[in-house]
Amino acid sequence: MTRGDKLLVLLIMVSAIMSAYVLLCNRSNKDSSHQAVISVEGLVVRTITLSRETPRQDFVINGKVGKTDIEVQGRRIRVRDAHCNNRICVRQGWIDKPGESVICMPGQVVISIEGAAPVDAVTR
Amino acid sequence: MLSSAPAPDRRIVRLSLLIAMGVALHVVESMFVLPLPVPGARLGLANIVTVLALYLYGVRDGLLVAVSRVFLGSLIGGVFLSPAFFLALGGSLCSTLTMGLFMRWKWFSVVGVCLAGAAAHNCGQLLAARVLLKNSAVIYYLPLLLVAALPTGLFTGFAMQSLLKKLRSAGITLK
Numbered sequence: 001m002t003r004g005d006k007l008l009v010l011l012i013m014v015s016a017i018m019s020a021y022v023l024l025c026n027r028s029n030k031d032s033s034h035q036a037v038i039s040v041e042g043l044v045v046r047t048i049t050l051s052r053e054t055p056r057q058d059f060v061i062n063g064k065v066g067k068t069d070i071e072v073q074g075r076r077i078r079v080r081d082a083h084c085n086n087r088i089c090v091r092q093g094w095i096d097k098p099g100e101s102v103i104c105m106p107g108q109v110v111i112s113i114e115g116a117a118p119v120d121a122v123t124r
Numbered sequence: 125m126l127s128s129a130p131a132p133d134r135r136i137v138r139l140s141l142l143i144a145m146g147v148a149l150h151v152v153e154s155m156f157v158l159p160l161p162v163p164g165a166r167l168g169l170a171n172i173v174t175v176l177a178l179y180l181y182g183v184r185d186g187l188l189v190a191v192s193r194v195f196l197g198s199l200i201g202g203v204f205l206s207p208a209f210f211l212a213l214g215g216s217l218c219s220t221l222t223m224g225l226f227m228r229w230k231w232f233s234v235v236g237v238c239l240a241g242a243a244a245h246n247c248g249q250l251l252a253a254r255v256l257l258k259n260s261a262v263i264y265y266l267p268l269l270l271v272a273a274l275p276t277g278l279f280t281g282f283a284m285q286s287l288l289k290k291l292r293s294a295g296i297t298l299k
Binding site: 001002003004005008009012013015016017019020023122123 | 207229231232233235236239240243253257263264266267268270271273274277278281
């Protein structure tokens with residue numbers, strides 16, 4: 001191994017650490033800006049930014065079969081109560097990742113979290 | 125018999141042998157998945173053959189061996205034109221070109237060339253994945269892949285070092 005080789009080892013290590021650092025910094029900023037999109041019968045009625053700074057709040061959306069009580073807490077969102085008969089949406093509980101959604105079929109209320117979804121897996 | 129053949133014939137025979145060995149290593153290697161949280165991290169055994177072609181005949185034949193190896197290897201492995209094929213192709217092209225470049229700089233030994241090749245292979249793979257998946261999130265694999273390139277690059281580098289030493293003492297001219 002020449003001195004150049006050793007420098008190259010060092011360079012690769014440094015660039016690995018640097019890229020890890022930069023990527024992790026960027027990610028923690030990006031992660032705090034997911035958006036929950038709430039729609040009724042296909043029409044967007046409300047969007048909420050979900051971040052750590054989002055205050056706890058709840059509000060009521062008028063679905064097709066009555067009122068849907070939605071609760072937001074920091075980066076997560078759930079249906080707390082609904083006037084549909086099976087209440088699957090309520091039992092689903094909290095969602096907090098981009099791509100996840102809570103759907104109330106009878107009320108035609110859809111809550112989905114939008115944002116850059118990370119890759120789950122790569123098949124080869 | 126081989127040493128008495130004229131140089132162009134010898135080159136063709138040697139390159140075909142290298143491609144055959146590369147294909148075998150490529151297929152064998154794709155059966156062993158390293159226990160890393162990164163898809164596609166490999167030991168780089170098949171890369172040894174590319175490096176040998178580079179040192180015997182230069183960048184053009186190195187590329188020829190690398191690309192033929194990827195085509196034939198993925199045909200045999202049954203992944204031709206699948207994502208795995210494009211990942212291997214992107215990685216091989218990147219690493220062969222990079223190694224051809226690093227060979228010209230005298231302050232790197234073959235170990236450095238292999239290290240650069242391993243790092244470039246993983247970057248090329250990532251680039252191919254980025255294009256294939258149309259998702260910039262794959263860039264998060266970059267640090268892991270760079271770290272993974274260190275042991276694999278050193279491994280192929282030291283393997284090549286002893287191989288080149290043997291070839292030189294056997295009187296074979298190398299670049």
